[in-house]
Protein backbone atom coordinates (compact mmCIF):
# COMPACT_ATOMS: atom_id res chain seq x y z
CA UNK A 130 0.00 0.00 0.00
CA UNK A 131 1.32 3.46 -0.84
CA UNK A 132 0.91 5.37 2.39
CA UNK A 133 -0.59 8.85 2.66
CA UNK A 134 1.71 10.00 5.46
CA UNK A 135 5.35 9.11 5.89
CA UNK A 136 8.53 10.38 7.51
CA UNK A 137 12.27 10.43 6.94
CA UNK A 138 13.65 9.41 10.30
CA UNK A 139 17.04 7.79 9.86
CA UNK A 140 20.57 7.30 11.08
CA UNK A 141 21.14 10.98 11.80
CA UNK A 142 18.22 11.12 14.23
CA UNK A 143 19.33 7.86 15.90
CA UNK A 144 22.83 9.23 16.38
CA UNK A 145 21.50 12.45 17.89
CA UNK A 146 19.30 10.47 20.30
CA UNK A 147 22.28 8.31 21.25
CA UNK A 148 24.17 11.43 22.27
CA UNK A 149 21.29 12.48 24.51
CA UNK A 150 21.27 9.02 26.12
CA UNK A 151 25.00 9.28 26.75
CA UNK A 152 24.55 12.63 28.48
CA UNK A 153 22.46 10.84 31.15
CA UNK A 154 19.90 13.63 31.08
CA UNK A 155 16.91 13.15 28.78
CA UNK A 156 14.63 15.88 30.15
CA UNK A 157 14.25 19.32 28.58
CA UNK A 158 17.62 21.06 28.69
CA UNK A 159 20.20 22.46 26.26
CA UNK A 160 19.10 20.42 23.22
CA UNK A 161 15.52 21.62 23.67
CA UNK A 162 16.65 25.23 24.05
CA UNK A 163 18.74 24.81 20.90
CA UNK A 164 15.76 23.47 18.95
CA UNK A 165 13.56 26.33 20.14
CA UNK A 166 16.21 28.81 19.06
CA UNK A 167 16.84 27.25 15.66
CA UNK A 168 13.14 26.81 14.95
CA UNK A 169 12.47 30.43 15.90
CA UNK A 170 15.31 31.63 13.68
CA UNK A 171 14.14 29.58 10.74
CA UNK A 172 10.66 31.15 10.72
CA UNK A 173 11.77 34.50 12.14
CA UNK A 174 9.68 34.18 15.29
CA UNK A 175 10.73 36.24 18.32
CA UNK A 176 9.54 33.58 20.77
CA UNK A 177 9.28 29.82 20.21
CA UNK A 178 8.46 27.44 23.05
CA UNK A 179 8.31 23.70 22.54
CA UNK A 180 5.43 21.57 23.82
CA UNK A 181 4.66 17.87 24.01
CA UNK A 182 2.07 18.24 21.22
CA UNK A 183 0.15 20.88 19.30
CA UNK A 184 -3.15 20.02 20.97
CA UNK A 185 -1.62 21.19 24.27
CA UNK A 186 -0.70 24.45 22.53
CA UNK A 187 -4.28 24.94 21.36
CA UNK A 188 -5.57 24.43 24.91
CA UNK A 189 -2.82 26.69 26.24
CA UNK A 190 -3.54 29.46 23.77
CA UNK A 191 -7.02 29.81 25.27
CA UNK A 192 -5.49 30.40 28.73
CA UNK A 193 -2.73 32.68 27.52
CA UNK A 194 -5.15 34.86 25.57
CA UNK A 195 -7.67 34.87 28.44
CA UNK A 196 -10.52 33.30 26.48
CA UNK A 197 -13.36 33.05 28.99
CA UNK A 198 -16.86 31.60 29.36
CA UNK A 199 -19.26 33.70 27.32
CA UNK A 200 -16.65 34.47 24.64
CA UNK A 201 -17.20 33.42 21.06
CA UNK A 202 -14.29 32.05 19.06
CA UNK A 203 -14.53 31.82 15.28
CA UNK A 204 -13.19 28.63 13.75
CA UNK A 205 -13.30 27.19 10.23
CA UNK A 206 -15.38 24.04 10.27
CA UNK A 207 -13.05 22.03 8.01
CA UNK A 208 -10.63 21.58 10.84
CA UNK A 209 -8.96 19.42 13.46
CA UNK A 210 -11.18 18.42 16.40
CA UNK A 211 -8.63 19.54 19.03
CA UNK A 212 -9.29 23.16 17.98
CA UNK A 213 -12.99 22.97 18.87
CA UNK A 214 -12.28 20.97 22.02
CA UNK A 215 -9.86 23.64 23.26
CA UNK A 216 -12.43 26.41 22.78
CA UNK A 217 -15.17 24.45 24.55
CA UNK A 218 -12.80 23.46 27.36
CA UNK A 219 -12.18 27.17 28.00
CA UNK A 220 -15.95 27.61 28.45
CA UNK A 221 -16.21 29.63 25.24
CA UNK A 222 -18.49 28.99 22.27
CA UNK A 223 -16.98 27.73 19.01
CA UNK A 224 -18.62 29.56 16.11
CA UNK A 225 -18.18 27.30 13.12
CA UNK A 226 -17.48 29.17 9.90
CA UNK A 227 -17.85 28.06 6.32
CA UNK A 228 -14.78 27.87 4.08
CA UNK A 229 -13.90 28.70 0.50
CA UNK A 230 -14.81 25.94 -1.94
CA UNK A 231 -11.37 25.97 -3.56
CA UNK A 232 -8.87 26.72 -0.82
CA UNK A 233 -10.93 25.22 2.06
CA UNK A 234 -9.73 28.24 4.06
CA UNK A 235 -11.85 30.60 6.13
CA UNK A 236 -12.69 33.82 4.26
CA UNK A 237 -12.88 37.48 5.37
CA UNK A 238 -16.51 37.62 4.22
CA UNK A 239 -17.50 34.70 6.45
CA UNK A 240 -15.63 36.22 9.39
CA UNK A 241 -17.53 39.47 8.92
CA UNK A 242 -20.83 37.55 8.82
CA UNK A 243 -20.11 35.58 11.99
CA UNK A 244 -18.53 38.27 14.19
CA UNK A 245 -20.60 39.56 17.11
CA UNK A 246 -19.88 41.73 20.17
CA UNK A 247 -18.92 38.54 21.99
CA UNK A 248 -16.26 37.48 19.47
CA UNK A 249 -12.89 37.62 21.18
CA UNK A 250 -10.75 35.37 19.00
CA UNK A 251 -10.32 33.62 15.69
CA UNK A 252 -8.61 30.26 15.59
CA UNK A 253 -7.69 29.84 11.96
CA UNK A 254 -6.22 27.01 9.94
CA UNK A 255 -4.14 27.41 6.78
CA UNK A 256 -5.55 24.35 5.01
CA UNK A 257 -3.17 21.87 3.42
CA UNK A 258 -0.15 24.20 3.56
CA UNK A 259 -1.74 27.09 1.69
CA UNK A 260 -1.85 30.42 3.62
CA UNK A 261 -5.18 32.18 4.22
CA UNK A 262 -5.77 35.73 2.90
CA UNK A 263 -4.32 37.09 6.13
CA UNK A 264 -4.29 40.84 5.43
CA UNK A 265 -7.94 40.84 4.37
CA UNK A 266 -8.83 38.73 7.41
CA UNK A 267 -6.98 41.10 9.73
CA UNK A 268 -8.80 44.04 8.20
CA UNK A 269 -12.26 42.66 9.02
CA UNK A 270 -11.39 40.99 12.32
CA UNK A 271 -10.03 44.16 13.90
CA UNK A 272 -8.41 43.67 17.29
CA UNK A 273 -9.73 40.22 18.20
CA UNK A 274 -6.95 37.76 18.98
CA UNK A 275 -5.79 35.45 16.21
CA UNK A 276 -4.45 31.97 16.86
CA UNK A 277 -2.89 30.47 13.78
CA UNK A 278 -3.02 26.72 13.56
CA UNK A 279 0.12 26.32 11.49
CA UNK A 280 0.28 22.54 11.73
CA UNK A 281 -0.18 22.32 7.93
CA UNK A 282 2.06 25.27 7.12
CA UNK A 283 5.59 24.52 8.22
CA UNK A 284 7.71 27.12 6.36
CA UNK A 285 4.74 28.36 4.29
CA UNK A 286 5.10 32.06 3.65
CA UNK A 287 2.48 34.78 3.55
CA UNK A 288 4.16 37.60 1.66
CA UNK A 289 7.41 38.24 3.53
CA UNK A 290 6.39 36.50 6.76
CA UNK A 291 6.12 32.87 7.77
CA UNK A 292 2.80 31.34 8.76
CA UNK A 293 2.75 30.94 12.51
CA UNK A 294 4.13 34.46 13.01
CA UNK A 295 1.21 36.40 11.53
CA UNK A 296 -1.28 36.25 14.40
CA UNK A 297 -1.00 36.47 18.20
CA UNK A 298 -0.07 32.81 18.68
CA UNK A 299 1.18 30.22 16.19
CA UNK A 300 0.92 26.49 16.68
CA UNK A 301 3.01 23.76 15.01
CA UNK A 302 2.85 19.97 15.35
CA UNK A 303 5.58 17.40 14.85
CA UNK A 304 3.40 14.31 15.23
CA UNK A 305 3.74 11.20 13.07
CA UNK A 306 1.69 12.65 10.20
CA UNK A 307 3.40 16.00 9.82
CA UNK A 308 6.29 17.20 7.62
CA UNK A 309 8.81 17.51 10.45
CA UNK A 310 8.29 14.37 12.52
CA UNK A 311 9.50 13.66 16.05
CA UNK A 312 6.82 11.13 17.02
CA UNK A 313 5.01 13.75 19.05
CA UNK A 314 5.83 17.35 19.79
CA UNK A 315 4.84 20.91 19.02
CA UNK A 316 6.01 24.50 18.98
CA UNK A 317 4.15 27.58 20.13
CA UNK A 318 5.29 30.80 18.49
CA UNK A 319 4.46 34.39 19.41
CA UNK A 320 5.96 37.83 18.97
CA UNK A 321 4.76 39.54 22.15
CA UNK A 322 6.89 39.38 25.29
CA UNK A 323 3.71 39.61 27.39
CA UNK A 324 2.94 35.96 26.64
CA UNK A 325 6.36 34.60 27.53
CA UNK A 326 6.20 34.12 31.29
CA UNK A 327 2.54 33.11 31.10
CA UNK A 328 3.35 30.40 28.57
CA UNK A 329 6.30 29.10 30.57
CA UNK A 330 4.03 28.77 33.59
CA UNK A 331 1.19 27.17 31.65
CA UNK A 332 3.59 24.68 30.09
CA UNK A 333 5.03 23.47 33.36
CA UNK A 334 2.51 23.06 36.18
CA UNK A 335 2.14 26.80 36.78
CA UNK A 336 5.63 27.03 38.27
CA UNK A 337 7.11 30.51 38.19
CA UNK A 338 9.99 30.24 35.74
CA UNK A 339 12.34 32.49 37.72
CA UNK A 340 12.88 29.70 40.22
CA UNK A 341 16.54 28.92 40.06
CA UNK A 342 18.02 25.47 40.05
CA UNK A 343 19.39 24.24 43.35
CA UNK A 344 22.96 25.02 42.39
CA UNK A 345 22.09 28.56 41.28
CA UNK A 346 20.31 29.15 44.60
CA UNK A 347 23.30 27.88 46.49
CA UNK A 348 25.48 30.38 44.72
CA UNK A 349 23.15 33.07 46.02
CA UNK A 350 23.95 31.74 49.50
CA UNK A 351 20.39 30.64 50.14
CA UNK A 352 20.00 28.24 53.04
CA UNK A 353 17.36 26.18 51.20
CA UNK A 354 16.75 25.80 47.52
CA UNK A 355 13.64 23.67 47.23
CA UNK A 356 10.87 26.19 47.80
CA UNK A 357 8.16 26.36 45.16
CA UNK A 358 6.35 29.40 43.80
CA UNK A 359 3.28 28.98 41.63
CA UNK A 360 1.96 31.63 39.24
CA UNK A 361 -1.10 29.56 38.30
CA UNK A 362 -2.38 26.02 38.38
CA UNK A 363 -1.65 24.05 35.26
CA UNK A 364 -0.76 20.68 33.75
CA UNK A 365 2.57 19.59 32.35
CA UNK A 366 3.11 19.98 28.63
CA UNK A 367 6.88 20.17 28.17
CA UNK A 368 9.01 18.53 25.49
CA UNK A 369 12.36 16.83 26.17
CA UNK A 370 15.89 16.49 24.78
CA UNK A 371 15.18 13.17 23.04
CA UNK A 372 12.38 14.72 20.98
CA UNK A 373 14.40 17.90 20.43
CA UNK A 374 17.48 15.97 19.25
CA UNK A 375 15.32 14.30 16.60
CA UNK A 376 13.77 17.65 15.72
CA UNK A 377 17.14 19.35 15.18
CA UNK A 378 18.12 16.67 12.66
CA UNK A 379 14.73 16.91 10.95
CA UNK A 380 15.08 20.67 10.74
CA UNK A 381 18.16 20.21 8.54
CA UNK A 382 16.15 18.09 6.12
CA UNK A 383 12.86 19.99 5.92
CA UNK A 384 13.72 22.16 2.89
CA UNK A 385 14.38 18.97 0.95
CA UNK A 386 11.05 17.45 2.08
CA UNK A 387 9.15 20.53 0.94
CA UNK A 388 10.84 20.78 -2.44
CA UNK A 389 10.09 17.10 -3.13
CA UNK A 390 6.47 17.70 -2.12
CA UNK A 391 6.30 20.68 -4.49
CA UNK A 392 7.63 18.56 -7.33
CA UNK A 393 4.93 15.95 -6.72
CA UNK A 394 2.29 18.71 -6.43
CA UNK A 395 3.40 20.12 -9.81
CA UNK A 396 3.29 16.66 -11.42
CA UNK A 397 -0.25 16.04 -10.13
CA UNK A 398 -1.35 19.48 -11.31
CA UNK A 399 0.01 19.05 -14.83
CA UNK A 400 -0.91 15.38 -15.28
CA UNK A 401 -4.45 15.62 -13.94
CA UNK A 402 -5.48 19.01 -15.31
CA UNK A 403 -7.43 17.65 -18.29
CA UNK A 404 -9.65 15.26 -16.34
CA UNK A 405 -13.02 16.98 -16.48
CA UNK A 406 -14.45 14.97 -13.57
CA UNK A 407 -11.87 16.41 -11.16
CA UNK A 408 -11.36 19.79 -9.49
CA UNK A 409 -7.71 20.32 -8.49
CA UNK A 410 -6.48 22.46 -5.57
CA UNK A 411 -5.51 26.08 -6.28
CA UNK A 412 -2.01 27.54 -6.18
CA UNK A 413 -1.10 29.79 -3.22
CA UNK A 414 -1.99 33.48 -3.53
CA UNK A 415 0.52 35.80 -5.17
CA UNK A 416 3.64 36.32 -3.03
CA UNK A 417 2.71 33.33 -0.84
CA UNK A 418 4.25 29.86 -0.70
CA UNK A 419 2.90 26.52 0.43
CA UNK A 420 4.45 23.68 2.41
CA UNK A 421 2.52 21.29 0.12
CA UNK A 422 1.37 19.34 3.15
CA UNK A 423 -1.73 17.95 1.44
CA UNK A 424 -2.98 17.41 -2.08
CA UNK A 425 -6.70 17.12 -2.62
CA UNK A 426 -9.11 16.28 -5.39
CA UNK A 427 -12.77 17.11 -5.63
CA UNK A 428 -14.60 14.39 -7.51
CA UNK A 429 -17.61 15.52 -9.51
CA UNK A 430 -20.75 13.49 -10.24
CA UNK A 431 -21.18 11.97 -6.78
CA UNK A 432 -18.44 9.40 -7.29
CA UNK A 433 -16.13 10.31 -4.41
CA UNK A 434 -16.80 7.23 -2.30
CA UNK A 435 -16.48 4.93 -5.29
CA UNK A 436 -13.21 6.65 -6.24
CA UNK A 437 -11.86 6.30 -2.69
CA UNK A 438 -12.65 2.59 -2.64
CA UNK A 439 -11.06 2.17 -6.09
CA UNK A 440 -7.83 3.84 -4.91
CA UNK A 441 -7.58 1.66 -1.80
CA UNK A 442 -8.32 -1.45 -3.91
CA UNK A 443 -5.34 -0.35 -6.01
CA UNK A 444 -3.11 -0.13 -2.93
CA UNK A 445 -3.11 3.69 -2.65
CA UNK A 446 -4.16 5.01 0.75
CA UNK A 447 -6.51 7.99 0.49
CA UNK A 448 -8.47 9.84 3.17
CA UNK A 449 -10.33 13.07 3.84
CA UNK A 450 -9.03 15.83 6.10
CA UNK A 451 -10.79 17.43 7.95
CA UNK A 452 -14.30 16.14 8.55
CA UNK A 453 -16.38 19.30 9.19
CA UNK A 454 -16.71 19.97 12.89
CA UNK A 455 -20.31 21.21 12.63
CA UNK A 456 -21.33 17.73 11.47
CA UNK A 457 -19.94 16.03 14.57
CA UNK A 458 -22.68 14.96 16.93
CA UNK A 459 -20.80 15.96 20.07
CA UNK A 460 -20.82 19.58 18.85
CA UNK A 461 -24.45 19.61 17.75
CA UNK A 462 -25.46 22.45 20.06
CA UNK A 463 -23.12 24.71 18.03
CA UNK A 464 -24.12 23.32 14.64
CA UNK A 465 -25.57 25.24 11.70
CA UNK A 466 -25.69 24.51 7.98
CA UNK A 467 -22.45 25.39 6.18
CA UNK A 468 -22.93 24.82 2.47
CA UNK A 469 -19.40 24.81 1.07
CA UNK A 470 -17.99 22.65 3.84
CA UNK A 471 -20.76 20.12 3.33
CA UNK A 472 -20.04 19.99 -0.38
CA UNK A 473 -16.32 19.63 0.32
CA UNK A 474 -17.04 16.81 2.74
CA UNK A 475 -19.09 14.96 0.12
CA UNK A 476 -16.68 15.39 -2.78
CA UNK A 477 -13.10 15.63 -1.51
CA UNK A 478 -10.34 13.08 -1.15
CA UNK A 479 -6.71 13.61 -0.13
CA UNK A 480 -4.12 11.61 -2.04
CA UNK A 481 -0.52 10.84 -0.98
CA UNK A 482 2.01 13.68 -1.19
CA UNK A 483 5.22 13.21 0.78
CA UNK A 484 8.95 13.07 0.26
CA UNK A 485 9.15 9.28 0.31
CA UNK A 486 7.08 8.81 -2.83
CA UNK A 487 9.35 7.72 -5.70
CA UNK A 488 8.75 8.91 -9.27
CA UNK A 489 7.44 5.41 -9.92
CA UNK A 490 4.89 5.78 -7.08
CA UNK A 491 3.78 9.18 -8.39
CA UNK A 492 3.39 7.85 -11.93
CA UNK A 493 1.43 4.88 -10.61
CA UNK A 494 -0.88 7.18 -8.63
CA UNK A 495 -1.43 9.41 -11.69
CA UNK A 496 -2.10 6.42 -13.99
CA UNK A 497 -4.47 4.88 -11.48
CA UNK A 498 -6.45 8.12 -11.23
CA UNK A 499 -6.57 8.48 -15.01
CA UNK A 500 -7.87 4.91 -15.32
CA UNK A 501 -10.75 5.40 -12.89
CA UNK A 502 -13.29 6.44 -15.50
CA UNK A 503 -11.77 4.38 -18.30
CA UNK A 504 -12.91 1.25 -16.49
CA UNK A 505 -16.57 2.32 -16.64
Ligand SMILES: Cc1ncc(COP(=O)(O)O)c(C=O)c1O
Pocket residue numbers: 181182183184185208209211254278280281301302303304306313314315
Ligand atom coordinates in the same frame (compact mmCIF):
# COMPACT_ATOMS: atom_id res chain seq x y z
C1 LIG B 1 -4.58 21.13 11.93
C2 LIG B 1 -4.09 20.43 13.15
N1 LIG B 1 -3.98 21.11 14.30
C3 LIG B 1 -3.53 20.53 15.42
C4 LIG B 1 -3.19 19.21 15.45
C5 LIG B 1 -2.73 18.60 16.73
O1 LIG B 1 -1.42 18.17 16.65
P1 LIG B 1 -0.81 17.16 17.73
O2 LIG B 1 -1.03 15.78 17.17
O3 LIG B 1 0.63 17.52 17.78
O4 LIG B 1 -1.51 17.36 19.01
C6 LIG B 1 -3.29 18.44 14.29
C7 LIG B 1 -2.97 17.02 14.30
O5 LIG B 1 -3.34 16.25 13.44
C8 LIG B 1 -3.75 19.08 13.10
O6 LIG B 1 -3.86 18.40 11.95
